[in-house]
Amino acid sequence: MKFYIINSSPRKGYNTSQLLDKAVEGINDTLNDTSNEVKIEKIDLYDLQYTGCRSCFLCKQKDGPFYGTCPVNDDIKDILEDMRSCDGIILGTPVYFADINGMLRSFIERLCFPQYPYADNLDITQKRMPMGIIYDMNIKEDNPSKPFYDTVFDFLEDMFLARVYTKPYSLKVYNTYQFDDYSKYVNTWFDEEDKKQQRQTQFPKDLEEAYNMGVNIAKDSIK
Numbered sequence: 001m002k003f004y005i006i007n008s009s010p011r012k013g014y015n016t017s018q019l020l021d022k023a024v025e026g027i028n029d030t031l032n033d034t035s036n037e038v039k040i041e042k043i044d045l046y047d048l049q050y051t052g053c054r055s056c057f058l059c060k061q062k063d064g065p066f067y068g069t070c071p072v073n074d075d076i077k078d079i080l081e082d083m084r085s086c087d088g089i090i091l092g093t094p095v096y097f098a099d100i101n102g103m104l105r106s107f108i109e110r111l112c113f114p115q116y117p118y119a120d121n122l123d124i125t126q127k128r129m130p131m132g133i134i135y136d137m138n139i140k141e142d143n144p145s146k147p148f149y150d151t152v153f154d155f156l157e158d159m160f161l162a163r164v165y166t167k168p169y170s171l172k173v174y175n176t177y178q179f180d181d182y183s184k185y186v187n188t189w190f191d192e193e194d195k196k197q198q199r200q201t202q203f204p205k206d207l208e209e210a211y212n213m214g215v216n217i218a219k220d221s222i223k
């Protein structure tokens with residue numbers, strides 16, 4: 001069985017990456033006792049050279065050689081091909097400007113658009129594997145802008161990911177620890193003590209939720 005874990009944070013080993021690693025543990029622990037051979041590929045998007053969709057529309061060309069796939073030949077071409085038939089996908093993104101970040105946006109354009117038909121009642125998805133998405137952000141959960149963020153995330157999940165693949169499990173992680181040492185940066189918005197407190201009390205629970213997401217995706221993959 002093959003799972004793809006996509007890290008769109010440039011910071012290896014930070015919040016998003018740690019959460020994804022926990023999800024990997026959840027997948028491994030769940031499928032450990034089964035006879036399935038499990039391969040989990042963790043991809044750091046910032047290590048790769050690629051662009052978003054180039055709007056060539058070859059993926060939608062009638063009887064064309066690239067119908068339903070993406071012809072653009074760069075570092076993610078083979079990954080995208082393999083992902084379309086894999087058994088589970090977890091995306092992890094730092095939130096930039098109240099949305100998923102640019103690297104993940106470009107990646108999703110290339111992953112989803114070839115199998116997103118411009119027609120009702122037409123399903124050209126190769127496989128509907130279980131999915132998860134982890135959003136990692138600075139704002140606190142009681143921030144007045146939270147409903148706006150939720151609308152953005154829900155729209156992506158319901159209108160695009162669910163239409164092309166499946167409705168993803170969704171985990172939102174708030175008030176993340178952003179700097180190693182807050183005193184080194186110009187910042188009057190975020191209180192280091194509050195962030196430390198959050199790190200010690202809430203982040204372990206977030207990691208647990210990420211683990212549970214991995215468990216759920218693994219279970220769904222063998223249903």
Ligand SMILES: Cc1cc2nc3c(=O)[nH]c(=O)nc-3n(C[C@H](O)[C@H](O)[C@H](O)COP(=O)(O)O)c2cc1C
Nearest residue numbers: 009011014015016094095096097098137138139176
């Ligand atoms: C360019 C940029 C834009 C950001 N915009 C937001 C934002 O709109 N809302 C928010 O809550 N956090 C924002 N953040 C903070 C990140 O989401 C937060 O630090 C996250 O934990 C980073 O994930 P990482 O630690 O895995 O890299 C922004 C950070 C950067 C670098």
